[in-house]
Amino acid sequence: MSSERIVQGRSIVAGFAIGRLVALAGRTHDSFRLAITENKVGTEIVRLRMAVDKASTELERTRTHLTDSAGEELGAIFDAQHLLLRDPELQGRIETHIREHLVNSEWAVTETIGHHLEQFAALQSSHFRDRAGDLRDVGLALLRALTGDAPEAVKRLESAEPVVVLARDLTPSETIRLSRVGVIGLGLEVGGQTSHTAIIARSLGIPLVAGLARAAAAVPEASHAIVDGERGLVVLDPEPETLKRYGRQAAESDRRAATLVAAANVEAVTQDGVHIQLLANIDLPDELPDIAKYGAEGIGLYRSEFLFIERSPDLPTEDEQVQVLRDMLEAAAPGPTVVRTFDLGGRKLAREVIETHEDNPVLGLRGIRLTLHRRDIFKSQVRAILRAGAHGQLRVLLPMVTGVEEIDEFRQLVGECAAELEGEGQEFSTEFRLGAMVEVPSAALIADHLARRVDFLALGTNDLVQYALAVDRGNEHVAYLYEPLHPAILRMVRFVVDSARKGDVGVMICGEVAADPRATALMLGLGLRRLSVTPRAIPVIKRQVRSLVLDGLPAIAEQCLEAESAREVEAIMHNAGIVESPEAQ
Numbered sequence: 067m068s069s070e071r072i073v074q075g076r077s078i079v080a081g082f083a084i085g086r087l088v089a090l091a092g093r094t095h096d097s098f099r100l101a102i103t104e105n106k107v108g109t110e111i112v113r114l115r116m117a118v119d120k121a122s123t124e125l126e127r128t129r130t131h132l133t134d135s136a137g138e139e140l141g142a143i144f145d146a147q148h149l150l151l152r153d154p155e156l157q158g159r160i161e162t163h164i165r166e167h168l169v170n171s172e173w174a175v176t177e178t179i180g181h182h183l184e185q186f187a188a189l190q191s192s193h194f195r196d197r198a199g200d201l202r203d204v205g206l207a208l209l210r211a212l213t214g215d216a217p218e219a220v221k222r223l224e225s226a227e228p229v230v231v232l233a234r235d236l237t238p239s240e241t242i243r244l245s246r247v248g249v250i251g252l253g254l255e256v257g258g259q260t261s262h263t264a265i266i267a268r269s270l271g272i273p274l275v276a277g278l279a280r281a282a283a284a285v286p287e288a289s290h291a292i293v294d295g296e297r298g299l300v301v302l303d304p305e306p307e308t309l310k311r312y313g314r315q316a317a318e319s320d321r322r323a324a325t326l327v328a329a330a331n332v333e334a335v336t337q338d339g340v341h342i343q344l345l346a347n348i349d350l351p352d353e354l355p356d357i358a359k360y361g362a363e364g365i366g367l368y369r370s371e372f373l374f375i376e377r378s379p380d381l382p383t384e385d386e387q388v389q390v391l392r393d394m395l396e397a398a399a400p401g402p403t404v405v406r407t408f409d410l411g412g413r414k415l416a417r418e419v420i421e422t423h424e425d426n427p428v429l430g431l432r433g434i435r436l437t438l439h440r441r442d443i444f445k446s447q448v449r450a451i452l453r454a455g456a457h458g459q460l461r462v463l464l465p466m467v468t469g470v471e472e473i474d475e476f477r478q479l480v481g482e483c484a485a486e487l488e489g490e491g492q493e494f495s496t497e498f499r500l501g502a503m504v505e506v507p508s509a510a511l512i513a514d515h516l517a518r519r520v521d522f523l524a525l526g527t528n529d530l531v532q533y534a535l536a537v538d539r540g541n542e543h544v545a546y547l548y549e550p551l552h553p554a555i556l557r558m559v560r561f562v563v564d565s566a567r568k569g570d571v572g573v574m575i576c577g578e579v580a581a582d583p584r585a586t587a588l589m590l591g592l593g594l595r596r597l598s599v600t601p602r603a604i605p606v607i608k609r610q611v612r613s614l615v616l617d618g619l620p621a622i623a624e625q626c627l628e629a630e631s632a633r634e635v636e637a638i639m640h641n642a643g644i645v646e647s648p649e650a651q
């Protein structure tokens with residue numbers, strides 16, 4: 067009898083992946099719940115005790131450092147955490163959790179500490195609130211000590227056979243780690259088109275399906291699965307016939323991609339001779355060879371925060387950042403390199419940087435707000451940018467700008483860093499072009515003012531859609547409302563493009579919509595001439611550009627600006643014959 071089953075979801079990253087199936091059930095922070103057999107309980111308890119020792123040494127080191135640099139009083143803060151970490155009662159409870167629930171140490175720590183935190187939350191006393199902060203830190207220190215560089219579950223995946231992972235959710239850093247151990251396809255319960263996990267999967271060429279119902283919990287391990295990122299479904303325990311059919315489809319899709327890549331170096335020029343600049347969005351230094359491979363003209367967006375996220379819990383050093391930026395400059399030459407300053411916060415893990423709990427982090431300390439708040443960390447980036455800038459034309463882009471003051475403050479910080487470097491006799495340059503991301507409605511609506519403060523504007527539609535339409539970009543329940551072609555967004559794009567033109571500054575778009583060939587004609591019609599997209603999307607966008615006649619697109623864009631809804635925009639584009647049919651892609 068056939069055991070083949072199909073779980074329907076939504077396509078997030080196209081492509082096919084066929085591999086051994088590993089289901090990761092449940093997750094908080096970096097901890098996975100893994101079932102263990104009874105004879106593994108002893109090993110887990112030893113792991114836990116070793117982690118307590120390791121975390122304790124770490125805490126001791128931090129305490130000494132803080133006492134030396136800031137005095138005994140501050141250092142003493144860590145005494146409370148140390149006591150908690152060594153508390154036999156707490157350790158006993160975690161061990162009991164391992165024994166009774168037969169789970170790995172990471173999960174037992176997460177559950178036990180989570181349970182205590184819930185109890186503290188119910189108490190209205192400031193004493194307990196302080197204790198909760200200490201307890202949370204102790205839990206994180208333990209998890210860090212347990213997981214080391216890679217969570218245990220990730221290590222377990224290392225195998226000669228390709229692996230497909232089903233999970234409830236994954237953070238961007240987990241996705242990066244999974245890709246490093248040979249995971250080739252992902253099925254998630256949650257996530258939207260422009261979530262950072264989706265963006266990373268797209269950069270790494272990992273097909274991803276989201277919106278699967280209770281996928282991780284319901285599926286047994288050790289079977290095989292196919293992630294069909296084209297149709298947005300996962301086939302569990304595929305029949306030999308299904309495997310063969312998918313094998314053929316995957317080969318055909320590889321063949322088509324190879325044909326496109328082979329033409330990567332043709333010019334991105336419309337039928338009527340207008341050059342469109344196609345740049346690369348780079349998330350990880352590993353992607354640098356993709357710039358030449360897919361025919362990008364430079365780096366339009368380097369999401370530098372991923373350097374941070376990958377290093378976590380350590381911070382990247384200034385010298386390391388200089389080296390990474392110099393590698394970027396070299397790979398993008400003779401084209402530009404746009405480095406965006408750390409866009410940490412929100413959903414991008416930053417627990418080493420954000421000390422306070424935020425109920426609504428997406429509206430909290432994120433992007434430029436966070437970096438201006440944590441100058442101790444930001445300064446090392448600004449200094450690295452100025453130092454690397456001595457070796458090539460770096461451009462600098464500020465994320466999450468909401469007003470002109472943030473730009474002024476940034477320039478002030480640059481002045482401070484330059485003075486420091488001067489004093490140290492270091493080689494540096496302050497001759498960079500400065501840009502502001504336009505990804506918050508307030509920035510879009512004052513684009514004319516921004517254009518007087520900066521050298522270029524970069525439309526970040528991933529967030530602009532989220533903030534303008536009040537739709538969380540990672541929330542599958544409202545994914546149907548996430549509409550980059552909503553007339554409200556198009557009107558903002560138009561205003562930003564017009565403001566840049568009037569202010570005589572550059573403008574580009576680097577949100578995911580720029581990588582959608584169905585939207586290319588509209589973007590050009592709205593006046594955009596510079597698009598930055600994930601490198602793998604460049605060949606298909608280039609082909610689309612080469613098929614278009616620019617003359618006539620502004621009139622169609624005008625009609626779209628007057629449309630009542632995204633659906634009407636799509637209908638207008640369809641009737642005008644400017645949308646590439648899905649078969650042609």
Ligand code: PEP
Pocket residue numbers: 265369409505525526527528529530576577578
């Ligand atoms: C955007 O918001 O459109 C953008 C390019 O930035 P990110 O996806 O990193 O938030």
Ligand code: MG
Pocket residue numbers: 505526528529
């Ligand atoms: Mg953004």
